[in-house]
Amino acid sequence: MQPEKKLFTFDEIKQKLVNYCVYQDRCHAEVEQKMREFVLIPEAKEEIILYLLKENYLNEERFTRSYIRGKFYIKNWGKTKIKIHLKQKGITEKLITKCFDEIDNGDYLSIIEKIYENYFSKQKGLREYQKKSKTIKYLLSRGFEYENILQVIEN
Incomplete structure (x- = not known):
């Protein structure tokens, strides 16, 4: 009832x-x-x-921009995960792509590097390649793109 x-x-x-x-x-x-x-x-x-x-209480672009900033700078989500969640909220692909300029590319790569080093250092009792593999999977699950992860690892 x-x-x-x-x-x-x-x-x-x-x-x-x-x-x-x-x-x-x-x-x-x-x-x-x-x-x-x-x-x-x-x-x-x-x-x-x-x-x-x-009256501009409801503004899809403002919502998208603030959502992207919050999920990236506060929760450290990658673009893939942010995009999936925005699509679930009915935001168009075009608007999402337009608003991704809220994330500075330098910040993006430095967050990947910070998470990589932090997670990698916590892996105990594993071989080097296993730690690396596990850390890459973790970053992928956080929504970061494989190309960006590799770029950070190689530098």
């Missing part, structure tokens, strides 16, 4: 969604997911989305 949805006026719902967008940059999919919590007719949903867009 589904819990009873609380009823709000149109303006209250609109204000709740404004607050939701102000708290943190959101994409369309997140806002639409949040709207499912409320009882709304399709026209009201459309009107709220248009309002959020017009």
Whole structure:
């Protein structure tokens, strides 16, 4: 049995969604997911989305740029993993590619190097090639590209 949805006026719902967008940059999919919590007719949903867009509370490019910065500089994710997660949120390939200029190439390679050295040094009781292989797999799982990993290892 589904819990009873609380009823709000149109303006209250609109204000709740404004607050939701102000708290943190959101994409369309997140806002639409949040709207499912409320009882709304399709026209009201459309009107709220248009309002959020017009007042710049909802901005897909700003969301994408802040998402990329956060996942790279805070969580140290690679571009591949970031791209996959953004696609799951319904962001277009074109916009993702455009926004990847948020990541400085020098920073990107230095993060790979830092993670590589850190992870490699923690491997105990393994031969050199096993440590290297395990570390490369780890970096791939973090979303870094094989070519960039090799470039860092060779330098």
